Each structure stands twice: as structure tokens, then as C-alpha cells.
Amino acid sequence: MSKKLRILVSNDDGIDSPGIFALVKSLKQIADVIVAAPDRQQSAVGHSLTISDPLRVTPFHREGVMFGYSINGTPSDCVKLAIAELVEIQPDLVVSGINHGQNTAINILYSGTVSAATEGMLSGIPSIALSLASHSYEADMTFAGKVAQKLVLQMSNIKLPEGTLLNVNIPAIEEKLVKGYKVVRHNSTVWRDAYEKRKDPFGREYFWFSGEYAVNSENQDNNLELDDVALENGYVTINPIHYDITNLKFINEIQFLEKI
């Protein structure tokens, strides 16, 4: 390698989470790593931006390994602000994660991890989002760290089209049980919404989200081309995502609306 790779790392679990620390430790072996991440847990914030409040930046370091900025914002804020104002040289890659919990199917839409990588992509920087299929903060991140390193080393062989990023999910199983890598598309799984109605200590009612993510059963016949199915079956999944969100096939069918 002629020059050392520069990687900007972010996440949505917060700068103190084990996942981002594992990611930084692993990537440091092959690159210069700078971190810009939320100062606290920001899961399910989706693609939020902070526009009505000031953003504060605090220098951050951990165990002489991890360096960067802790920011009172969302994952999108962190990556935008880092690229626009905090880093002196544009990074070669943006890597977001390692998220505690999978980001497959509809979760991609709600994911702060993916939105951090999306901001990298929108700035024209190749970007990867990485998630481990376990919400436990004690989950072993060793294998996920290796996956991150391996994929980063492959990025020079990939010409990501404009507007596309890689969304990667890693099964939370022993490394020897992992079946391999699968290039996948997103499944159509959605949440079965439910809310628990509870009472607070003062007798006032509140609701708490208690939905269930149930892998789309129509597609459950081990169709390993689908992200959550392949993940459940022990594969590291790689989904190249973009935001081509106009339904072009349907456009002709509503042309009559131009005449209403």
C-alpha cells in the first residue's frame, strides 16, 4: 500500500459502546482511524439530523487506541460534522458499527448505524455499516472485528456505484459455526407492532413499544438471498443498498393524476 488508509468510524450505540471499540481496535491494525460518534445511545434514530440545537464536540480517547470526537448528536450529525469540519483530510472510508443488534429488512430504515454510513456515501466516500446479530453488550466482537478488517481490505477491489453503500450483518455465533459470506438483498420483514400499556408509580398511563421482528415466513424456506434469512442460517450478509426510492414501474399508472 502506498499510503495508509484513513478511516472515519461512527456508530449509533454511542462512543462508549463495546462494538465501536472492537471495530477501532481491529481497523487500527491496517489503517489510521478517527472516530466521530454520538456521546450516548442513539438506536432507532433513523436518519435524524439536529438542526434546531447546537452541536458540541468533545475530544475523546480510550486506552491509547481510540481517538476522536464525542458529539451530542445523531449518527448522521456526527459523520456530517466530522467530514465538514473536524477531519483535516477527507477519509478514504467511512465505517459504522459494530452495532449491537442486526440491521436487516425494514430495520435498515430505522437504523442509525446505516444512516451514519449513508452520510459517508452522500459525501462521496465508500461506506460500510456493520451490525452483529446480538443486542448483548457482552457479545463477543472478535469475529465481527475480523470481518470488518477483511471487508475494508477488499474495498479497493470494489467500485461502489454512486449512491450505494454496503450494509453488513454478522451472526452472533462461534466463528467455527459461521458458514461464510453471502451477498444478499433485503427481505420484506416488518415489525408486528405492539405496545404495552402500563401505569407509572403515580398511576398515570404510558405505552412502551414491544413489537416483534418476525422474519417474513413466506420467504423463510431458506432463501439465502434474503438478508435476515441468510443471517439466521449462519452467514455474514453483505447487502449493497441505495436509495432509489421512486417506484418507476408505477409512475405510468398514475399519469392520470396530472389531469385532476
Next chain:
Amino acid sequence: MSKKLRILVSNDDGIDSPGIFALVKSLKQIADVIVAAPDRQQSAVGHSLTISDPLRVTPFHREGVMFGYSINGTPSDCVKLAIAELVEIQPDLVVSGINHGQNTAINILYSGTVSAATEGMLSGIPSIALSLASHSYEADMTFAGKVAQKLVLQMSNIKLPEGTLLNVNIPAIEEKLVKGYKVVRHNSTVWRDAYEKRKDPFGREYFWFSGEYAVNSENQDNNLELDDVALENGYVTINPIHYDITNLKFINEIQFLEKI
């Protein structure tokens, strides 16, 4: 009409905003309307969900016209909770807006207005997001209200494919200057990120987002098929959006990653 249409209305500017009130007043003329909206401004929250905090619901009414629920959550929370717990009968339509400010191109990703409609769509309910191209709270919403009514009356003639919703933008100009309706696709406009570095009264530094939305100049030659270009040119734009976010064309080019 055999039975009266039932419409669930939400927004991201908050339940007190003029835009949602104009929308409700207009739709009440043709339908039963129930509101479930955030208790405060939630712009640019994207597709956020509240999962780590309780949601509180307060009955809301305004001027004997607008009835429903004020919720301390995001637009997505409001629609999910309303459909799962608050309304007795599943609504026939979800209408979100009228947003103060346009939701075109990349803004669709950040938009709480669109995310409220997206939740309706995910629940299998035909859904529309409506935005007016003016951030002013004094903006005249009369014409936008008429557009909402007109489109709702057309919904029985539209078979929205599964996973698709309508994202509608309305120019903030006098009604007589509006050129008509255009069915469009999203432009590739992104924000030119910038942050102002300021000092607070105690001398501490902070950053404030000051990015600029500049309509993609490559496409500015009055290509009226693009949402923000058509809007700028005085059209009401109708974009059928979906979340088909896997880049299927690119999948073959990264098959080699399965062997790393």
C-alpha cells in the same frame, strides 16, 4: 359513497402547527378525521422510533374541528401507536402533513412527514405525505388543503402497489400561478454540508448546521420529471415512493465477496 372515509392524520411539525390544522379542516369536509401527532416540532427526525422511553398520550382537540391524540414521540411512533392501540377501526387512509417545507430528493430520507406516511404504508394502509414549499408558519395553506382533498378523493382510483406511498409537494405560490400536477421521480440533490462555529455566552464552542439545499444543477434544465425541479417551476409534484433499497444491478459485481 357507501360509508364515510376514515382518515388518520399525522405530521412532524407538531400537533399545534398551522399545516396539520389546515389539513384536518379540509379533509373533514369529505371524511372522518382522527389525529395522532407529536406534541412538539419533530422536523428532520427521519424514521426515528422511540424504544427506550415511555410514550404518553394526551387527548387533543382544537376549535371543535380537530380531534385526536397528542403524543410525546416521533411521527413514526404516533402512527404506529395510533394504529396498534388508539383507533378502534383501521383507517382507510393515512395522510401526513401539511409539512412546512418541501420534502424532495434527499430530504425524503430525513423527513418525519414522509416517515409518518411510511408507517401507514407498512401497516398496509394507503398513505400520502404532503408538504408545502415554505418554512413560514404564516404561509397560506388554503391551496395545499384543496390539493389534499382532491388527492384523497382520487385514492379510490389508485391501486398503490404494496410498499408504495405518495409523496406530494406543493409550491408556495398563489393558486392562479400553479401550473398543474406532475408525476415525478426524486432528483439526486443533496445538501452542501456546512456548520457555523459559534461561541456560547460562556465562551464555549458549538456548531450549528447551516447546510444548503441546492437543486442539482446537472438536472436543472427544467427536467420536469424531477421532483424539486418541477416544484420550483410551479407544479404540484406527486412521487410514488417505495423502499426497494437493494442495488440489484450491483449484486453480481460483488459476488466474489462470498469467497473472501
